[in-house]
Amino acid sequence: MLRNVLYIAFLGVALYLLLPQLPGLEHSANVLAGASDLLLVGAIAAEVTSLVCYSEVLGRSVVAASGMSYALERRRHSGLGPWFVFRLAITGHEVGRLLPGGVVLQAGITLEEFRRRGLKAEDVGVALAVAFLLVYGALGVLCAAPFIYLMLYRDVAPMVAVVVITLIVFLAGVVLVARAANARSFHTELHLGELAYLAQRLLHRGLSRETAYEQAKRLVATLRSEIEAAGLVLLGHPLRSAGLAALAFGFWLLDALCLLLVFSALGVSVGPGVCSQPTSWRRCWRPCPSCPWVVSAWPREHSSRCWHCSA
Amino acid sequence: MPLGGLGVAEGALVSLLALLGVNPATTVIPVLGYHLFNYWMPILLAAIFYPTLRFGAKKARARKLR
Numbered sequence: 001m002l003r004n005v006l007y008i009a010f011l012g013v014a015l016y017l018l019l020p021q022l023p024g025l026e027h028s029a030n031v032l033a034g035a036s037d038l039l040l041v042g043a044i045a046a047e048v049t050s051l052v053c054y055s056e057v058l059g060r061s062v063v064a065a066s067g068m069s070y071a072l073e074r075r076r077h078s079g080l081g082p083w084f085v086f087r088l089a090i091t092g093h094e095v096g097r098l099l100p101g102g103v104v105l106q107a108g109i110t111l112e113e114f115r116r117r118g119l120k121a122e123d124v125g126v127a128l129a130v131a132f133l134l135v136y137g138a139l140g141v142l143c144a145a146p147f148i149y150l151m152l153y154r155d156v157a158p159m160v161a162v163v164v165i166t167l168i169v170f171l172a173g174v175v176l177v178a179r180a181a182n183a184r185s186f187h188t189e190l191h192l193g194e195l196a197y198l199a200q201r202l203l204h205r206g207l208s209r210e211t212a213y214e215q216a217k218r219l220v221a222t223l224r225s226e227i228e229a230a231g232l233v234l235l236g237h238p239l240r241s242a243g244l245a246a247l248a249f250g251f252w253l254l255d256a257l258c259l260l261l262v263f264s265a266l267g268v269s270v271g272p273g274v275c276s277q278p279t280s281w282r283r284c285w286r287p288c289p290s291c292p293w294v295v296s297a298w299p300r301e302h303s304s305r306c307w308h309c310s311a
Numbered sequence: 312m313p314l315g316g317l318g319v320a321e322g323a324l325v326s327l328l329a330l331l332g333v334n335p336a337t338t339v340i341p342v343l344g345y346h347l348f349n350y351w352m353p354i355l356l357a358a359i360f361y362p363t364l365r366f367g368a369k370k371a372r373a374r375k376l377r
Contacts, residue, residue: 007319014322018339031340047348051356079371087360094357116368255349262345268337 031266039265043258050254053247055089056082057134058110060244061127064233066119070240079117088113103132126229130244133230138248192216321346 059080063070068078075081088110096106107128114124147164193213200207234241263269324342329335 010319010322014318017335018322018325028340043345043348044352047352051353077374079367079374084364084367088364090353091357091361091364094353098354113364113368116365116372118372258348259341259345262348263338263341266341266344268333268341 034267036265039261043261043265046254046258046261050251050258051090051093052082052086053250053254054093054135055086057244057247057251058089058127058131059085060240060247061130061134061233062114062119062124064236064240065127065130065229066123080114080119122226122229126226126233129226130230130233133234134244134248135251138245139252142249142252189213189217189220192220320350 059075059082060070062080062085063075068074068080072081092106092110095109096103099105101108110128111121111124115121151161190213193209193216196216197207197209197212200212234244321339321342324345325335325338328338328342
């Protein structure tokens with residue numbers, strides 16, 4: 001309910017700001033008539049190439065996670081050729097963006113189609129986690145650059161700077177805690193077991209301390225094996241990992257190029273530096289604030305994977 | 312965000328460009344044009360591709376089992 005109210009409020013503010021700025025119909029027709037066809041075609045090509053990059057990140061992650069050969073013929077023979085992966089990646093991406101359920105629905109559809117082609121659920125789960133990590137890690141790096149630029153050369157509101165720096169410190173803290181937990185697994189299981197027991201007491205589930213400890217131990221073991229599998233996919237072959245990272249960056253940069261080309265085609269000149277900042281911030285902004293699925297994507301995606309793995 | 316942030320994304324993009332000194336009156340049409348390629352085109356592609364996802368699945372699975 002609150003989310004819908006916030007969405008309608010934002011839409012109202014956007015319309016209030018935009019409507020007075022909309023040029024007249026005659027002016028719009030003149031702008032469109034004067035558009036450069038070549039640049040518009042280039043913009044479409046950039047956007048399609050961006051989607052291809054996204055699909056290749058997913059496809060290559062799946063191939064690496066399932067231990068298959070990267071050879072194109074082998075991929076086609078197994079039903080995981082680039083054309084199938086492109087269709088699946090686009091469908092999943094749009095479903096995740098538009099429909100209620102978001103990234104959980106996207107993960108579910110992707111998992112189902114890969115399982116139909118004979119892949120194991122665990123492998124697909126690891127591949128999805130790696131693909132999301134690469135794509136949104138690249139976005140994080142690209143957003144950091146304009147943020148630093150805005151902080152150094154423009155006036156960024158102190159509150160915004162404090163919030164972003166706090167978020168970065170929090171994420172760094174989560175990574176450090178996870179590493180420490182992985183290194184000292186006995187203590188981790190002990191503390192998690194206590195937390196699980198307390199949570200169950202609060203929820204009046206009535207389960208014993210031993211059961212809570214067993215559940216915590218299973219959770220830690222599952223997480224560790226999945227993190228190791230994801231690490232193997234990401235870092236097992238440095239050249240392939242570099243290729244995956246390049247594709248992830250390519251997805252966002254080609255999208256920004258599409259924006260630049262559309263602006264140029266319609267006769268509005270802005271520099272690449274100016275255009276890339278709103279693109280990256282818009283990508284960050286789009287999932288916030290009414291549905292912060294970027295922050296919750298990992299646990300939701302992970303829980304959907306766990307559910308499918310156990311199904 | 313509901314509907315992938317339709318409406319809000321355009322407003323945010325125009326606002327951010329205005330913050331960086333670009334006249335909002337000149338950026339509205341290019342932003343809408345960009346959104347046509349970035350938002351509506353993939354939706355159309357997804358609607359066309361979704362029914363075709365299961366083509367070849369049985370054959371691929373049979374090859375994998377062999």
